[in-house]
Amino acid sequence: MASLMDPGGVMHSTVHDTLAQMWRKDAFEPALTHIRFPLFRNLSTNLRIEFNHPVTAITGPNGANKSAILRALQGCPRGNDPGNYWFGTAVDQIPQSERHRFIYGRRSPTTEGVVEVIKTRIGRRRATKDGPVPDPDLFEPSRPLTSEPDCMEKFPAELPKKPGDASQTRWSAISKDVLYLDFRSQLSAFDWAMNHSEVTFEIGSQHEELNLVKARKKRIRSRTAALYKAISETLVTDKWHVNERIVTPIHEMTDEERGWVERILGREYKRIRLLRHRYFGTKVSGWTVLLETPGLQYSEAFAGSGEFAAVLLVYQISRAKPKSLVLLDEPEVSLHPRAQRELSQFLADSAKRHKHQIVFTTHSPEMIRSLPAAAVKVLTFRADNGQVDLPIQDSPPQFAFDAIGAEYEHPTVVVEDRLAKDLVERALAKHPCETTVHVSYLPGGADTLWSYYAPMWSQEKRTNILLLLDGDQTREAPRPVDEIPPNELEAELRKTFPGKDGPHLSFSRSDVGSAGHREVAVKEVLEWRRKFVRFLPGWTPERILWDYRIRGPEDETDLPEQDNAKDAWCRYTHAQTGETAGERIYTFQLQALQQVPDDCAILATITSTIDDFVRSL
Incomplete structure:
Protein backbone atom coordinates (compact mmCIF):
# COMPACT_ATOMS: atom_id res chain seq x y z
CA MET A 1 0.00 0.00 0.00
CA ALA A 2 1.40 3.40 -0.93
CA SER A 3 2.38 5.75 1.85
CA LEU A 4 3.47 9.33 2.44
CA MET A 5 5.66 11.05 4.99
CA ASP A 6 3.80 13.74 6.90
CA PRO A 7 5.48 16.98 8.14
CA GLY A 8 6.07 15.35 11.53
CA GLY A 9 8.10 12.57 9.95
CA VAL A 10 5.49 9.83 10.38
CA MET A 11 4.58 7.33 7.70
CA HIS A 12 0.85 7.25 7.06
CA SER A 13 -1.10 5.50 4.34
CA THR A 14 -2.75 7.41 1.54
CA VAL A 15 -6.13 6.08 2.69
CA HIS A 16 -5.99 8.65 5.49
CA ASP A 17 -5.46 11.44 2.96
CA THR A 18 -8.59 10.24 1.20
CA LEU A 19 -10.46 10.04 4.51
CA ALA A 20 -9.44 13.60 5.36
CA GLN A 21 -10.83 14.84 2.04
CA MET A 22 -14.05 12.90 2.55
CA TRP A 23 -14.41 14.36 6.06
CA ARG A 24 -13.99 17.91 4.75
CA LYS A 25 -16.70 17.22 2.17
CA ASP A 26 -19.15 16.01 4.89
CA ALA A 27 -19.26 12.47 3.48
CA PHE A 28 -19.73 11.02 6.99
CA GLU A 29 -22.71 13.16 8.02
CA PRO A 30 -24.41 12.91 10.39
CA ALA A 31 -21.27 12.82 12.53
CA LEU A 32 -20.03 14.03 15.91
CA THR A 33 -17.81 17.11 15.59
CA HIS A 34 -16.71 17.25 19.24
CA ILE A 35 -17.59 16.23 22.77
CA ARG A 36 -16.86 18.13 25.98
CA PHE A 37 -17.41 17.40 29.65
CA PRO A 38 -18.49 20.18 32.06
CA LEU A 39 -18.72 17.49 34.78
CA PHE A 40 -18.15 13.82 34.06
CA ARG A 41 -16.29 11.20 36.04
CA ASN A 42 -12.68 12.27 36.72
CA LEU A 43 -12.32 14.40 33.60
CA SER A 44 -11.09 17.99 33.89
CA THR A 45 -13.82 20.59 33.67
CA ASN A 46 -14.80 21.04 30.01
CA LEU A 47 -12.22 18.63 28.68
CA ARG A 48 -12.91 18.75 24.97
CA ILE A 49 -12.22 16.22 22.23
CA GLU A 50 -12.51 17.44 18.65
CA PHE A 51 -13.22 15.01 15.84
CA ASN A 52 -11.40 16.26 12.74
CA HIS A 53 -10.91 12.86 11.11
CA PRO A 54 -13.28 9.89 10.65
CA VAL A 55 -10.94 7.56 12.59
CA THR A 56 -9.88 8.72 16.06
CA ALA A 57 -7.60 7.00 18.58
CA ILE A 58 -7.78 7.88 22.27
CA THR A 59 -4.76 6.83 24.29
CA GLY A 60 -3.36 7.60 27.72
CA PRO A 61 -2.30 5.96 30.97
CA ASN A 62 -4.38 3.40 32.85
CA GLY A 63 -7.21 5.00 34.79
CA ALA A 64 -7.53 7.95 32.39
CA ASN A 65 -11.28 7.33 31.83
CA LYS A 66 -10.82 6.25 28.20
CA SER A 67 -13.61 3.66 28.43
CA ALA A 68 -15.85 6.21 30.16
CA ILE A 69 -15.37 8.58 27.22
CA LEU A 70 -16.37 5.80 24.83
CA ARG A 71 -19.51 5.15 26.89
CA ALA A 72 -20.37 8.86 26.75
CA LEU A 73 -19.96 8.77 22.96
CA GLN A 74 -22.20 5.70 22.90
CA GLY A 75 -24.80 7.75 24.76
CA CYS A 76 -24.81 10.63 22.27
CA PRO A 77 -27.15 9.27 19.56
CA ARG A 78 -30.88 9.26 20.11
CA GLY A 79 -32.16 6.40 22.28
CA ASN A 80 -28.85 5.59 24.01
CA ASP A 81 -28.20 6.08 27.74
CA PRO A 82 -24.74 5.83 29.40
CA GLY A 83 -26.56 5.32 32.71
CA ASN A 84 -27.01 1.69 31.65
CA TYR A 85 -23.26 1.20 32.07
CA TRP A 86 -22.22 3.77 34.71
CA PHE A 87 -24.39 3.78 37.81
CA GLY A 88 -24.13 4.26 41.54
CA THR A 89 -24.18 1.47 44.12
CA ALA A 90 -24.00 1.24 47.91
CA VAL A 91 -20.23 0.83 47.53
CA ASP A 92 -19.63 3.41 44.79
CA GLN A 93 -22.17 6.15 45.30
CA ILE A 94 -22.78 9.02 42.87
CA PRO A 95 -24.29 11.96 44.78
CA GLN A 96 -27.48 13.24 43.16
CA SER A 97 -26.18 16.76 43.71
CA GLU A 98 -23.49 16.06 41.10
CA ARG A 99 -25.17 16.59 37.76
CA HIS A 100 -22.76 14.65 35.58
CA ARG A 101 -23.21 15.64 31.96
CA PHE A 102 -21.58 15.91 28.58
CA ILE A 103 -22.13 18.16 25.57
CA TYR A 104 -21.51 17.18 21.98
CA GLY A 105 -21.59 18.93 18.65
CA ARG A 106 -23.20 17.96 15.35
CA ARG A 107 -23.91 19.77 12.12
CA SER A 108 -27.36 21.28 11.76
CA PRO A 109 -29.19 21.41 8.42
CA THR A 110 -31.04 24.43 9.78
CA THR A 111 -28.03 26.60 10.62
CA GLU A 112 -25.56 24.81 8.29
CA GLY A 113 -23.14 25.03 11.21
CA VAL A 114 -22.37 23.14 14.41
CA VAL A 115 -24.96 23.03 17.20
CA GLU A 116 -24.60 21.46 20.63
CA VAL A 117 -26.70 18.89 22.48
CA ILE A 118 -26.40 18.20 26.22
CA LYS A 119 -27.16 14.98 28.08
CA THR A 120 -27.43 15.15 31.87
CA ARG A 121 -27.71 12.53 34.61
CA ILE A 122 -31.16 13.66 35.72
CA GLY A 123 -32.46 10.53 37.46
CA ARG A 124 -36.11 10.28 36.48
CA ARG A 125 -38.45 7.36 35.95
CA ARG A 126 -37.44 5.05 33.11
CA ALA A 127 -40.16 3.56 30.90
CA THR A 128 -40.22 -0.26 30.91
CA LYS A 129 -42.69 -2.89 29.71
CA ASP A 130 -43.92 -3.13 33.31
CA GLY A 131 -44.44 0.62 33.56
CA PRO A 132 -42.18 3.48 34.72
CA VAL A 133 -39.59 2.64 37.38
CA PRO A 134 -37.28 5.02 39.30
CA ASP A 135 -33.81 5.26 37.79
CA PRO A 136 -31.35 7.67 39.46
CA ASP A 137 -28.77 7.05 36.74
CA LEU A 138 -30.86 8.03 33.71
CA PHE A 139 -29.15 10.45 31.29
CA GLU A 140 -31.54 12.61 29.29
CA PRO A 141 -31.25 15.58 26.91
CA SER A 142 -32.01 18.92 28.51
CA ARG A 143 -32.33 22.54 27.52
CA PRO A 144 -29.07 24.38 26.77
CA LEU A 145 -27.17 25.49 29.88
CA THR A 146 -25.72 28.91 29.09
CA SER A 147 -23.89 29.67 32.35
CA GLU A 148 -20.38 28.48 33.27
CA PRO A 149 -18.95 25.91 32.95
CA ASP A 150 -21.39 24.74 30.23
CA CYS A 151 -21.46 28.00 28.23
CA MET A 152 -23.86 26.70 25.58
CA GLU A 153 -25.41 29.11 23.10
CA LYS A 154 -28.97 30.17 23.73
CA PHE A 155 -31.45 28.11 21.70
CA PRO A 156 -32.92 30.21 18.85
CA ALA A 157 -36.56 29.38 19.48
CA GLU A 158 -37.85 31.82 16.84
CA LEU A 159 -35.67 30.44 14.02
CA PRO A 160 -37.57 28.19 11.55
CA LYS A 161 -36.14 24.66 11.87
CA LYS A 162 -35.71 21.88 9.35
CA PRO A 163 -37.89 18.81 10.17
CA GLY A 164 -36.35 16.64 12.90
CA ASP A 165 -33.55 19.10 13.64
CA ALA A 166 -34.97 20.48 16.89
CA SER A 167 -37.83 20.51 19.36
CA GLN A 168 -39.37 23.70 20.72
CA THR A 169 -36.65 24.08 23.38
CA ARG A 170 -33.46 22.34 22.18
CA TRP A 171 -31.58 20.85 19.27
CA SER A 172 -32.40 17.20 18.63
CA ALA A 173 -29.97 14.41 19.47
CA ILE A 174 -27.98 13.03 16.58
CA SER A 175 -29.56 10.06 14.81
CA LYS A 176 -26.91 7.41 14.22
CA ASP A 177 -26.51 3.65 14.69
CA VAL A 178 -23.92 2.61 17.26
CA LEU A 179 -21.67 -0.46 17.35
CA TYR A 180 -19.77 -0.83 20.65
CA LEU A 181 -17.20 -3.62 21.07
CA ASP A 182 -15.25 -4.18 24.27
CA PHE A 183 -12.46 -6.62 23.48
CA ARG A 184 -11.53 -7.29 27.10
CA SER A 185 -14.93 -8.83 27.75
CA GLN A 186 -15.69 -10.26 24.29
CA LEU A 187 -16.03 -14.01 24.90
CA SER A 188 -16.85 -16.82 22.51
CA ALA A 303 -8.84 -21.19 18.12
CA GLY A 304 -6.71 -18.61 19.91
CA SER A 305 -8.36 -15.62 21.58
CA GLY A 306 -6.74 -13.28 19.03
CA GLU A 307 -8.09 -15.36 16.17
CA PHE A 308 -11.63 -15.22 17.55
CA ALA A 309 -11.38 -11.48 18.26
CA ALA A 310 -10.12 -10.64 14.76
CA VAL A 311 -12.88 -12.67 13.06
CA LEU A 312 -15.64 -11.14 15.16
CA LEU A 313 -14.32 -7.58 14.75
CA VAL A 314 -14.08 -7.83 10.95
CA TYR A 315 -17.51 -9.47 10.74
CA GLN A 316 -19.36 -7.01 12.96
CA ILE A 317 -17.81 -3.85 11.55
CA SER A 318 -18.32 -5.04 7.97
CA ARG A 319 -21.98 -5.85 8.69
CA ALA A 320 -22.74 -2.63 10.59
CA LYS A 321 -25.12 -0.18 8.91
CA PRO A 322 -23.40 2.46 6.76
CA LYS A 323 -22.41 5.66 8.60
CA SER A 324 -22.49 3.91 11.99
CA LEU A 325 -20.67 5.25 15.02
CA VAL A 326 -18.19 2.42 15.74
CA LEU A 327 -16.66 2.44 19.23
CA LEU A 328 -13.89 -0.04 20.05
CA ASP A 329 -12.38 -0.50 23.50
CA GLU A 330 -8.76 -1.70 23.14
CA PRO A 331 -9.23 -3.71 19.92
CA GLU A 332 -5.54 -4.73 19.96
CA VAL A 333 -6.07 -7.14 22.88
CA SER A 334 -4.59 -10.60 22.11
CA LEU A 335 -3.04 -9.45 18.80
CA HIS A 336 0.68 -9.25 18.14
CA PRO A 337 2.20 -5.99 16.74
CA ARG A 338 2.05 -6.93 13.05
CA ALA A 339 -1.60 -7.94 13.40
CA GLN A 340 -2.30 -4.64 15.17
CA ARG A 341 -0.86 -2.68 12.25
CA GLU A 342 -3.09 -4.57 9.80
CA LEU A 343 -6.08 -4.05 12.09
CA SER A 344 -5.46 -0.29 12.02
CA GLN A 345 -5.46 -0.44 8.21
CA PHE A 346 -8.74 -2.40 8.28
CA LEU A 347 -10.38 0.30 10.39
CA ALA A 348 -9.28 2.99 7.94
CA ASP A 349 -10.55 0.95 5.00
CA SER A 350 -13.89 0.33 6.74
CA ALA A 351 -14.33 4.03 7.42
CA LYS A 352 -13.67 4.75 3.75
CA ARG A 353 -15.95 2.01 2.36
CA HIS A 354 -18.87 2.30 4.77
CA LYS A 355 -18.46 5.93 5.91
CA HIS A 356 -18.29 4.83 9.54
CA GLN A 357 -17.09 7.27 12.18
CA ILE A 358 -14.70 5.14 14.25
CA VAL A 359 -13.32 5.95 17.70
CA PHE A 360 -11.12 3.50 19.56
CA THR A 361 -9.06 3.44 22.74
CA THR A 362 -5.64 1.85 22.76
CA HIS A 363 -2.37 1.33 24.59
CA SER A 364 -0.59 0.16 21.44
CA PRO A 365 1.87 2.28 19.42
CA GLU A 366 1.15 0.04 16.42
CA MET A 367 -2.52 0.99 16.37
CA ILE A 368 -1.73 4.69 15.96
CA ARG A 369 1.49 4.51 13.95
CA SER A 370 -0.21 5.17 10.58
CA LEU A 371 -2.71 7.77 11.83
CA PRO A 372 -2.42 11.49 11.08
CA ALA A 373 -1.88 13.84 14.03
CA ALA A 374 -5.50 15.04 13.91
CA ALA A 375 -6.65 11.49 14.68
CA VAL A 376 -4.59 10.94 17.87
CA LYS A 377 -5.78 12.21 21.28
CA VAL A 378 -3.42 11.73 24.22
CA LEU A 379 -4.96 11.96 27.69
CA THR A 380 -2.78 12.87 30.67
CA PHE A 381 -3.24 13.32 34.41
CA ARG A 382 -2.96 16.82 35.84
CA ALA A 383 -0.29 16.94 38.52
CA ASP A 384 -2.17 19.45 40.68
CA ASN A 385 -5.53 17.71 41.11
CA GLY A 386 -5.17 14.26 39.50
CA GLN A 387 -7.91 14.89 36.94
CA VAL A 388 -7.68 13.75 33.34
CA ASP A 389 -6.83 16.39 30.74
CA LEU A 390 -6.21 16.68 27.01
CA PRO A 391 -3.54 19.32 26.42
CA ILE A 392 -3.69 19.37 22.61
CA GLN A 393 -6.05 18.10 19.92
CA ASP A 394 -3.42 16.90 17.41
CA SER A 395 -0.62 14.55 18.48
CA PRO A 396 1.79 13.11 15.91
CA PRO A 397 1.94 9.37 16.63
CA GLN A 398 5.68 9.30 17.36
CA PHE A 399 5.08 11.61 20.32
CA ALA A 400 1.85 10.15 21.63
CA PHE A 401 3.51 7.94 24.21
CA ASP A 402 6.31 10.38 25.08
CA ALA A 403 3.67 12.92 25.98
CA ILE A 404 1.99 10.79 28.64
CA GLY A 405 3.78 11.26 31.92
CA ALA A 406 7.17 10.65 30.36
CA GLU A 407 9.80 9.77 32.93
CA TYR A 408 12.97 11.52 31.84
CA GLU A 409 15.82 9.41 33.20
CA HIS A 410 18.46 11.81 31.85
CA PRO A 411 18.59 15.61 31.83
CA THR A 412 16.23 16.58 29.02
CA VAL A 413 16.05 19.65 26.80
CA VAL A 414 12.58 20.17 25.34
CA VAL A 415 12.30 22.39 22.25
CA GLU A 416 9.46 23.50 19.99
CA ASP A 417 9.94 21.38 16.87
CA ARG A 418 12.22 18.96 15.05
CA LEU A 419 14.36 21.67 13.41
CA ALA A 420 15.11 23.16 16.83
CA LYS A 421 15.96 19.65 18.02
CA ASP A 422 18.39 19.21 15.12
CA LEU A 423 20.00 22.56 15.86
CA VAL A 424 20.50 21.77 19.56
CA GLU A 425 21.88 18.31 18.78
CA ARG A 426 24.28 19.92 16.28
CA ALA A 427 25.47 22.26 19.03
CA LEU A 428 26.02 19.32 21.42
CA ALA A 429 27.92 17.21 18.85
CA LYS A 430 31.34 16.23 20.26
CA HIS A 431 30.45 18.03 23.50
CA PRO A 432 30.70 16.18 26.86
CA CYS A 433 26.89 16.57 27.28
CA GLU A 434 26.13 14.83 23.98
CA THR A 435 25.65 11.39 25.55
CA THR A 436 24.12 12.53 28.84
CA VAL A 437 21.51 15.05 27.68
CA HIS A 438 18.36 13.96 25.84
CA VAL A 439 16.85 16.44 23.35
CA SER A 440 13.13 16.09 22.63
CA TYR A 441 10.16 18.01 21.31
CA LEU A 442 6.48 17.66 21.99
CA PRO A 443 3.56 18.41 19.66
CA GLY A 444 1.61 21.63 19.91
CA GLY A 445 4.34 24.23 19.55
CA ALA A 446 5.25 27.09 21.86
CA ASP A 447 1.69 27.90 22.96
CA THR A 448 1.13 24.40 24.35
CA LEU A 449 4.57 24.30 26.01
CA TRP A 450 3.90 27.64 27.71
CA SER A 451 0.29 27.07 28.71
CA TYR A 452 0.20 23.35 29.53
CA TYR A 453 3.56 21.63 29.94
CA ALA A 454 5.36 24.36 31.90
CA PRO A 455 2.68 24.46 34.65
CA MET A 456 2.39 20.66 34.61
CA TRP A 457 6.15 20.22 35.08
CA SER A 458 6.16 22.86 37.81
CA GLN A 459 3.43 20.98 39.70
CA GLU A 460 5.38 17.74 39.25
CA LYS A 461 8.48 19.54 40.55
CA ARG A 462 10.54 18.41 37.56
CA THR A 463 14.08 19.67 37.97
CA ASN A 464 15.74 17.73 35.16
CA ILE A 465 13.89 19.41 32.26
CA LEU A 466 15.05 22.55 30.46
CA LEU A 467 12.43 24.18 28.25
CA LEU A 468 14.46 25.82 25.47
CA LEU A 469 12.12 27.91 23.33
CA ASP A 470 12.78 29.79 20.10
CA GLY A 471 14.19 33.27 20.41
CA ASP A 472 10.96 34.88 19.21
CA GLN A 473 9.36 33.69 22.47
CA THR A 474 11.81 35.62 24.66
CA ARG A 475 10.20 37.31 27.64
CA GLU A 476 11.53 38.83 30.81
CA ALA A 477 12.22 36.24 33.52
CA PRO A 478 10.16 36.50 36.71
CA ARG A 479 11.65 37.73 39.96
CA PRO A 480 12.37 35.19 42.71
CA VAL A 481 9.00 34.47 44.31
CA ASP A 482 10.16 35.54 47.78
CA GLU A 483 10.73 39.02 46.32
CA ILE A 484 7.24 39.35 44.84
CA PRO A 485 4.51 40.82 47.10
CA PRO A 486 1.36 38.66 47.11
CA ASN A 487 -0.69 41.38 45.44
CA GLU A 488 1.76 41.44 42.50
CA LEU A 489 1.84 37.69 41.75
CA GLU A 490 -0.86 37.77 39.07
CA ALA A 491 0.78 40.75 37.33
CA GLU A 492 4.12 38.92 37.38
CA LEU A 493 2.41 35.89 35.80
CA ARG A 494 0.93 38.02 33.00
CA LYS A 495 4.29 39.71 32.39
CA THR A 496 6.38 36.55 32.17
CA PHE A 497 3.95 34.18 30.41
CA PRO A 498 2.39 34.89 26.98
CA GLY A 499 -1.30 34.83 26.18
CA LYS A 500 -4.34 36.43 27.72
CA ASP A 501 -5.08 33.42 29.95
CA GLY A 502 -1.46 32.58 30.85
CA PRO A 503 -0.52 29.08 32.05
CA HIS A 504 -3.20 26.43 32.51
CA LEU A 505 -3.67 26.33 36.29
CA SER A 506 -6.52 24.40 37.92
CA PHE A 507 -7.43 27.19 40.36
CA SER A 508 -9.06 30.13 38.64
CA ARG A 509 -8.53 33.77 39.63
CA SER A 510 -12.30 34.15 39.86
CA ASP A 511 -12.72 31.27 42.34
CA VAL A 512 -12.62 33.04 45.68
CA GLY A 513 -12.75 29.79 47.64
CA SER A 514 -9.47 28.57 46.18
CA ALA A 515 -7.44 31.79 46.50
CA GLY A 516 -4.86 30.14 48.76
CA HIS A 517 -4.38 27.20 46.39
CA ARG A 518 -4.15 29.61 43.47
CA GLU A 519 -1.36 31.59 45.16
CA VAL A 520 0.68 28.42 45.79
CA ALA A 521 0.23 27.28 42.17
CA VAL A 522 1.24 30.71 40.82
CA LYS A 523 4.38 30.77 42.98
CA GLU A 524 5.38 27.28 41.87
CA VAL A 525 4.98 27.98 38.16
CA LEU A 526 6.80 31.33 38.41
CA GLU A 527 9.75 29.75 40.19
CA TRP A 528 9.91 26.87 37.70
CA ARG A 529 9.70 29.39 34.84
CA ARG A 530 12.61 31.37 36.31
CA LYS A 531 14.88 28.35 36.71
CA PHE A 532 14.03 26.04 33.81
CA VAL A 533 12.91 28.14 30.82
CA ARG A 534 15.52 29.57 28.45
CA PHE A 535 15.58 30.76 24.83
CA LEU A 536 17.60 29.97 21.73
CA PRO A 537 19.78 32.75 20.39
CA GLY A 538 18.48 34.49 17.28
CA TRP A 539 14.85 34.65 16.22
CA THR A 540 13.99 31.09 15.09
CA PRO A 541 15.97 28.04 13.88
CA GLU A 542 14.70 28.77 10.36
CA ARG A 543 16.13 32.29 10.56
CA ILE A 544 19.46 31.08 12.00
CA LEU A 545 19.93 28.51 9.22
CA TRP A 546 18.87 30.89 6.44
CA ASP A 547 22.32 32.50 6.43
CA TYR A 548 23.94 29.07 5.84
CA ARG A 549 21.82 27.92 2.90
CA ILE A 550 23.50 26.90 -0.34
CA ARG A 551 23.00 30.01 -2.44
CA GLY A 552 22.19 30.13 -6.13
CA PRO A 553 22.94 32.93 -8.61
CA GLU A 554 19.48 34.46 -8.22
CA ASP A 555 19.08 33.81 -4.51
CA GLU A 556 17.26 36.22 -2.22
CA THR A 557 19.12 38.85 -0.25
CA ASP A 558 19.56 38.46 3.48
CA LEU A 559 16.40 38.61 5.57
CA PRO A 560 15.85 41.17 8.32
CA GLU A 561 16.04 39.53 11.76
CA GLN A 562 12.30 39.24 12.36
CA ASP A 563 11.06 38.48 8.84
CA ASN A 564 9.17 35.25 8.31
CA ALA A 565 11.98 32.83 7.53
CA LYS A 566 9.50 29.97 7.05
CA ASP A 567 8.03 31.77 4.02
CA ALA A 568 11.53 32.46 2.74
CA TRP A 569 12.45 28.77 2.97
CA CYS A 570 9.25 27.92 1.11
CA ARG A 571 10.18 30.30 -1.72
CA TYR A 572 13.75 29.02 -1.75
CA THR A 573 12.64 25.39 -2.03
CA HIS A 574 10.18 26.21 -4.79
CA ALA A 575 12.91 27.98 -6.73
CA GLN A 576 15.17 24.92 -6.42
CA THR A 577 12.65 22.12 -7.03
CA GLY A 578 9.32 23.60 -8.07
CA GLU A 579 7.79 22.09 -4.90
CA THR A 580 6.91 23.39 -1.43
CA ALA A 581 6.34 20.10 0.42
CA GLY A 582 7.40 20.11 4.07
CA GLU A 583 9.91 17.29 3.61
CA ARG A 584 11.60 19.08 0.72
CA ILE A 585 11.98 22.24 2.79
CA TYR A 586 13.31 20.23 5.71
CA THR A 587 15.94 18.58 3.48
CA PHE A 588 17.33 21.96 2.44
CA GLN A 589 17.32 23.15 6.05
CA LEU A 590 19.37 20.11 7.06
CA GLN A 591 21.83 20.92 4.26
CA ALA A 592 22.17 24.41 5.72
CA LEU A 593 22.70 22.97 9.20
CA GLN A 594 25.67 20.98 7.88
CA GLN A 595 27.24 24.24 6.69
CA VAL A 596 27.26 25.78 10.20
CA PRO A 597 30.90 25.85 11.39
CA ASP A 598 31.88 24.23 14.68
CA ASP A 599 33.07 27.57 16.06
CA CYS A 600 29.76 29.32 15.33
CA ALA A 601 28.86 31.72 18.18
CA ILE A 602 25.22 30.58 18.11
CA LEU A 603 26.20 26.96 18.75
CA ALA A 604 28.51 28.09 21.56
CA THR A 605 25.65 30.02 23.19
CA ILE A 606 23.38 26.97 23.03
CA THR A 607 25.98 24.67 24.62
CA SER A 608 26.69 27.26 27.32
CA THR A 609 22.97 27.43 28.19
CA ILE A 610 22.75 23.64 28.44
CA ASP A 611 26.00 23.47 30.43
CA ASP A 612 24.55 25.87 33.00
CA PHE A 613 21.41 23.72 33.23
CA VAL A 614 23.34 20.46 33.71
CA ARG A 615 25.63 21.98 36.36
CA SER A 616 22.58 23.20 38.30
CA LEU A 617 21.24 19.66 38.74
Missing part, protein backbone atom coordinates in the same frame (compact mmCIF):
# COMPACT_ATOMS: atom_id res chain seq x y z
CA ALA A 189 -19.76 -19.15 23.29
CA PHE A 190 -17.29 -21.83 24.36
CA ASP A 191 -15.24 -19.53 26.60
CA TRP A 192 -18.37 -18.27 28.34
CA ALA A 193 -19.64 -21.81 28.91
CA MET A 194 -16.26 -23.01 30.18
CA ASN A 195 -15.46 -20.05 32.43
CA HIS A 196 -18.66 -18.26 33.43
CA SER A 197 -21.73 -20.47 33.10
CA GLU A 198 -23.60 -21.56 36.21
CA VAL A 199 -23.75 -25.32 36.76
CA THR A 200 -24.54 -27.64 39.65
CA PHE A 201 -21.45 -29.19 41.23
CA GLU A 202 -20.14 -30.41 44.58
CA ILE A 203 -18.84 -27.60 46.80
CA GLY A 204 -16.97 -27.57 50.07
CA SER A 205 -14.28 -30.11 49.18
CA GLN A 206 -10.61 -29.60 48.38
CA HIS A 207 -11.45 -30.45 44.76
CA GLU A 208 -14.12 -27.75 44.43
CA GLU A 209 -12.46 -25.94 41.51
CA LEU A 210 -11.86 -29.20 39.63
CA ASN A 211 -15.46 -30.25 40.25
CA LEU A 212 -16.67 -26.98 38.69
CA VAL A 213 -14.49 -27.53 35.61
CA LYS A 214 -15.76 -31.09 35.19
CA ALA A 215 -19.40 -30.00 35.53
CA ARG A 216 -18.98 -27.31 32.87
CA LYS A 217 -17.16 -29.73 30.58
CA LYS A 218 -20.02 -32.26 30.93
CA ARG A 219 -22.64 -29.63 30.07
CA ILE A 220 -20.73 -28.44 26.98
CA ARG A 221 -20.39 -32.02 25.69
CA SER A 222 -24.08 -32.74 26.26
CA ARG A 223 -25.17 -29.70 24.27
CA THR A 224 -22.80 -29.68 21.33
CA ALA A 225 -24.87 -32.33 19.52
CA ALA A 226 -27.69 -29.79 19.10
CA LEU A 227 -25.15 -27.14 18.11
CA TYR A 228 -23.63 -29.49 15.51
CA LYS A 229 -27.08 -30.14 14.02
CA ALA A 230 -27.73 -26.38 13.73
CA ILE A 231 -24.40 -25.99 11.92
CA SER A 232 -24.62 -28.99 9.61
CA GLU A 233 -28.24 -28.33 8.62
CA THR A 234 -27.80 -24.50 8.57
CA LEU A 235 -30.88 -24.09 10.76
CA VAL A 236 -32.50 -20.67 10.86
CA THR A 237 -34.54 -21.44 13.96
CA ASP A 238 -34.33 -24.12 16.62
CA LYS A 239 -36.56 -24.31 19.68
CA TRP A 240 -34.83 -26.73 21.99
CA HIS A 241 -36.28 -27.36 25.47
CA VAL A 242 -38.89 -24.65 24.74
CA ASN A 243 -36.35 -21.85 24.22
CA GLU A 244 -35.22 -20.45 20.87
CA ARG A 245 -31.51 -21.21 20.66
CA ILE A 246 -30.46 -19.52 17.41
CA VAL A 247 -30.00 -15.76 17.73
CA THR A 248 -28.21 -15.10 14.42
CA PRO A 249 -28.31 -17.95 11.86
CA ILE A 250 -25.04 -19.22 10.48
CA HIS A 251 -23.33 -16.83 8.05
CA GLU A 252 -20.29 -17.33 5.87
CA MET A 253 -17.81 -14.48 5.61
CA THR A 254 -17.47 -12.89 2.20
CA ASP A 255 -14.19 -13.14 0.30
CA GLU A 256 -13.42 -9.54 1.21
CA GLU A 257 -14.11 -10.09 4.92
CA ARG A 258 -12.08 -13.29 4.96
CA GLY A 259 -9.28 -11.50 3.14
CA TRP A 260 -9.00 -8.94 5.92
CA VAL A 261 -8.92 -11.68 8.56
CA GLU A 262 -6.08 -13.29 6.62
CA ARG A 263 -4.19 -10.00 6.46
CA ILE A 264 -4.62 -9.32 10.17
CA LEU A 265 -3.71 -12.83 11.33
CA GLY A 266 -1.22 -13.70 8.63
CA ARG A 267 -2.92 -17.03 7.87
CA GLU A 268 -4.82 -18.52 4.95
CA TYR A 269 -8.46 -19.63 5.40
CA LYS A 270 -10.66 -21.54 2.96
CA ARG A 271 -13.87 -20.63 4.78
CA ILE A 272 -15.01 -18.83 7.95
CA ARG A 273 -18.55 -19.13 9.32
CA LEU A 274 -20.24 -17.61 12.38
CA LEU A 275 -23.31 -18.54 14.43
CA ARG A 276 -24.75 -16.73 17.45
CA HIS A 277 -26.72 -19.01 19.72
CA ARG A 278 -27.92 -19.98 23.22
CA TYR A 279 -27.15 -23.70 23.22
CA PHE A 280 -24.92 -23.39 26.31
CA GLY A 281 -27.41 -21.28 28.29
CA THR A 282 -30.94 -19.96 27.95
CA LYS A 283 -30.26 -16.30 28.81
CA VAL A 284 -26.76 -15.53 27.53
CA SER A 285 -25.93 -15.79 23.85
CA GLY A 286 -22.48 -16.23 22.37
CA TRP A 287 -20.70 -16.59 19.04
CA THR A 288 -19.34 -19.82 17.64
CA VAL A 289 -16.76 -19.35 14.89
CA LEU A 290 -15.99 -22.18 12.46
CA LEU A 291 -12.66 -21.92 10.66
CA GLU A 292 -11.29 -23.96 7.78
CA THR A 293 -7.65 -23.75 6.69
CA PRO A 294 -6.15 -25.79 3.81
CA GLY A 295 -5.41 -28.63 6.24
CA LEU A 296 -7.66 -28.16 9.28
CA GLN A 297 -11.24 -27.52 10.45
CA TYR A 298 -11.94 -26.23 13.97
CA SER A 299 -14.17 -23.98 16.05
CA GLU A 300 -13.43 -21.14 18.44
CA ALA A 301 -12.93 -23.75 21.17
CA PHE A 302 -9.61 -24.66 19.52
